[in-house]
Amino acid sequence: MHAMDYEDSFVKIAGLIGGEEYVKVSRALLNTEDVTDEEIASATGLKINIVRKVLYDLFGKALITGIRVKDEKKGWFVYRWRAKQDHVDNFIENQKKKILDRLHKRLEHEDSTEFYHCGNHDCPRVKFDTAVELFFKCPNCKGPLNMVDNSKVKEALRYKIDQITTDIINSKANAAANKEAAEAAAAAEEEEEEGEEEEAGEKAAKGKKSSKKPSSSSSKAKAPANSSKKAAAAAPKPKKKK
Numbered sequence: 001m002h003a004m005d006y007e008d009s010f011v012k013i014a015g016l017i018g019g020e021e022y023v024k025v026s027r028a029l030l031n032t033e034d035v036t037d038e039e040i041a042s043a044t045g046l047k048i049n050i051v052r053k054v055l056y057d058l059f060g061k062a063l064i065t066g067i068r069v070k071d072e073k074k075g076w077f078v079y080r081w082r083a084k085q086d087h088v089d090n091f092i093e094n095q096k097k098k099i100l101d102r103l104h105k106r107l108e109h110e111d112s113t114e115f116y117h118c119g120n121h122d123c124p125r126v127k128f129d130t131a132v133e134l135f136f137k138c139p140n141c142k143g144p145l146n147m148v149d150n151s152k153v154k155e156a157l158r159y160k161i162d163q164i165t166t167d168i169i170n171s172k173a174n175a176a177a178n179k180e181a182a183e184a185a186a187a188a189e190e191e192e193e194e195g196e197e198e199e200a201g202e203k204a205a206k207g208k209k210s211s212k213k214p215s216s217s218s219s220k221a222k223a224p225a226n227s228s229k230k231a232a233a234a235a236p237k238p239k240k241k242k
């Protein structure tokens with residue numbers, strides 16, 4: 001179940017970066033761990049140079065790792081690629097921060113500048129200094145320039161900034177809860193290995209709990225800090241793919 005959640009976000013991100021080819025390559029990466037470019041090419045039907053281009057891009061974005069291993073049949077070294085599960089959230093986070101930064105700069109610009117406009121959709125807005133130089137006549141249609149009320153634009157920018165900021169805070173809380181859940185699950189597993197005298201009933205109860213759907217790490221899911229204990233109880237044990 002956890003693997004499905006992961007597949008969704010990894011493949012989705014790859015698709016957002018580069019479209020259909022990236023989706024195919026990222027699915028192949030998830031289907032086979034430590035896969036080579038040639039194996040991806042034959043699994044997806046994509047040309048090898050396309051596969052390599054996608055792999056290098058994903059590697060550059062730290063979404064996959066590569067290890068150099070000797071191909072025993074061919075006798076030379078090849079790279080085996082693996083999706084980096086734990087970097088997907090970071091990547092999304094960084095993108096959000098970039099957008100937030102751009103919005104802040106845009107708002108600053110709107111806040112600090114007085115714009116003038118003739119009201120004609122095809123004409124540009126001009127700054128105060130330029131408007132003075134033009135004697136408040138539009139450079140395009142020569143119509144009179146009036147001060148622009150940009151409060152709606154600023155309001156929209158502030159709204160978007162608020163939205164993304166809240167989103168980042170929520171996903172941080174989520175990540176913390178998930179980390180705590182993973183640690184709790186790992187600790188529980190260790191305990192289980194040590195304590196062989198555990199009651200059968202307890203084991204059954206634990207098994208039931210661990211079959212619950214794990215809380216999604218998507219930005220939609222709200223995870224206030226005080227729910228992290230609950231999340232820990234419901235979280236599945238981390239499974240290693242072979």
Ligand SMILES: [Zn+2]
Nearest residue numbers: 118123138141
């Ligand atoms: Zn004009």
